[in-house]
Structure formats: C-alpha cells, structure tokens
Amino acid sequence: MAERKSAGYGEGDAGGAIKPAERIVETARRLFCRDGIHATGIDRILAEAGTAKMTLYNQFGSKEGLIETVLRRESDDWCAWFAAALRAAGPTPRERLDGVFPALRDWFAQGDYRGCAIMNAVAEYPKGDPVIHAIAMEHKAKVGAILMALIVQAGCRxxxxxxxxxxxxxxxxxxxxxxxxxxxxxxxxxxxAGRIARLVIADHCADAHHHGPHRS
Structure with missing residues (x-):
C-alpha cells in the first residue's frame, strides 16, 4: 500500500485539525502501508490516531469496515491521481496513452513506494475475501475506464x-x-514496460493518425 503523500497522489496527514474518524482512516492507511493489514492491530491504530475505540466502532463497525473504507479511499485517490497525470502528459489521447508508464515511473521513484494498495490487500488474503475482491474488481474497472476512453478517442483498433x-x-x-x-x-x-507498451500501442494505432481523431 502506498501512502498518498509519498506516492504522489494526495496529501495524507494523520494529525492536524481533522476529525477523529478521519485521523483513524489516515493512520490506518499509513500503518497498513508500512506493516501490512494483518500485522496492524486496532489498538495500535487508535493509539497513534489518538482516538477512542468507540469512535472506530461507531464510524466503521469493525476493523473490516475500516479496511474497506481505507481501500476505497486509496482506490479513489489513486485513480484521481492517475487521470490527472495522464491529462498532464499531453493534449491528445495518443500522447496521454504514451504517458501511462512515465506517470508510473514518477510514482515508483518515490522514496517509500510500497506497491498498489489494492493488489497488496488481495495478496494478504490468499483464500479470498468477498469485500476485498469486490473492491479490487471495482478498482480494475475504474482504471480500465480511464484507459478505454483514451484508447477509443485515439482510434486504436x-x-x-x-x-x-x-x-x-x-x-x-x-x-x-x-x-x-x-x-x-x-x-x-x-x-x-513502457518500451513494450509503445510497440503495442503503435500496433493497435497503426491506421490512426498519431494524435488520434479527437482532442479531449
């Protein structure tokens, strides 16, 4: 799991003048990232967040509810960062497609990169968990929608x-x-991966203008 600030997609802060429930979420994100979900207990999260156990149970119901909240937040933030990074890669759909792996490179270059939050969570539950599986599939669909829009706009076959x-x-x-x-x-x-992707994209876009038929 990658922390938002270090991963380059957000400004997570476990302290400061934020509500207790938000402190719990941000603290859990940081600890899940560093130590893993299973290795991070509720008492440790509450102690570092400086909040009462009742707040956690009132807001999230259980550790499982907190995990779901954290993963959905991670997915939303990552997808927002990814979409913005691709928009910044250039004015045309083709340029934005070519910008996928440079964007990932910037993410990977962060000093405490720890992988994808969603993929890491799936790996921690090898026997499967229906909620985590659902979140993973939703995340895959959101990322796919961002890419598919560019693929179609670029006129790729x-x-x-x-x-x-x-x-x-x-x-x-x-x-x-x-x-x-x-x-x-x-x-x-x-x-x-970017070198391979450029060959793959070029193959699918061989009959399209380099910049695609539409600007977005």
Missing amino acids: RPDELLGEMAILIDGAIIAALIAGEPTAAPAAAEA
Missing part, C-alpha cells in the same frame, strides 16, 4: 485487446517495482 495488454503491463510493472525495492531501481520497471 481492437480496443478491448489493447486494454487487456495495457492492464497486464501496468500490473507487471507495479509488482516488478515493488520487488526491486530500491527507489533508484524501481523506475526501471516502468521504463521496460
């Missing part, structure tokens, strides 16, 4: 096939960067 190929390259780069560990080594995963 076989858009579903291209989306599937891009998704595999993105997931592979995220995992490879996590395994690499060192901030100086992790960006190479995005660069390698």
Whole structure:
C-alpha cells in the first residue's frame, strides 16, 4: 500500500485539525502501508490516531469496515491521481496513452513506494475475501475506464485487446517495482514496460493518425 503523500497522489496527514474518524482512516492507511493489514492491530491504530475505540466502532463497525473504507479511499485517490497525470502528459489521447508508464515511473521513484494498495490487500488474503475482491474488481474497472476512453478517442483498433495488454503491463510493472525495492531501481520497471507498451500501442494505432481523431 502506498501512502498518498509519498506516492504522489494526495496529501495524507494523520494529525492536524481533522476529525477523529478521519485521523483513524489516515493512520490506518499509513500503518497498513508500512506493516501490512494483518500485522496492524486496532489498538495500535487508535493509539497513534489518538482516538477512542468507540469512535472506530461507531464510524466503521469493525476493523473490516475500516479496511474497506481505507481501500476505497486509496482506490479513489489513486485513480484521481492517475487521470490527472495522464491529462498532464499531453493534449491528445495518443500522447496521454504514451504517458501511462512515465506517470508510473514518477510514482515508483518515490522514496517509500510500497506497491498498489489494492493488489497488496488481495495478496494478504490468499483464500479470498468477498469485500476485498469486490473492491479490487471495482478498482480494475475504474482504471480500465480511464484507459478505454483514451484508447477509443485515439482510434486504436481492437480496443478491448489493447486494454487487456495495457492492464497486464501496468500490473507487471507495479509488482516488478515493488520487488526491486530500491527507489533508484524501481523506475526501471516502468521504463521496460513502457518500451513494450509503445510497440503495442503503435500496433493497435497503426491506421490512426498519431494524435488520434479527437482532442479531449
């Protein structure tokens, strides 16, 4: 799980003048990121957030409810960051598609990158958890919708096939960067996946103008 501030998508802060429930969420995000979901107990979250146990149960019902809230927040924030990063990559859909892996490279280069929050949560529940599985599928759909809009606008052929190929390259780069560990080594995963992606995108967009038929 990547903390919002260090991952480059938000300004998470477990302290400051924020409501107790929000402090719980932000503290849980930080601890889940650093130590994992299973290894982080409720008492530790409450102690570091400086809030009462009753607040947690009133707001989230249980640790499971808090986990769901944290993961949905992570998904929303990551997708908002990703969409903004692609918009900044250029004015045309094709340029924005080409900007996917440079955006990931910037994320991986953060000093305490720890992978994708959603993928990490799925890995912590190898026997499956219906809520976490649902959140993972929702996250996949949101990321897919961002990419598919650009793929269609760029006039790429076989858009579903291209989306599937891009998704595999993105997931592979995220995992490879996590395994690499060192901030100086992790960006190479995005660069390698990006080289492959450019070939794949060019193949699907061979009959389209480089900048695509529409501007957005």
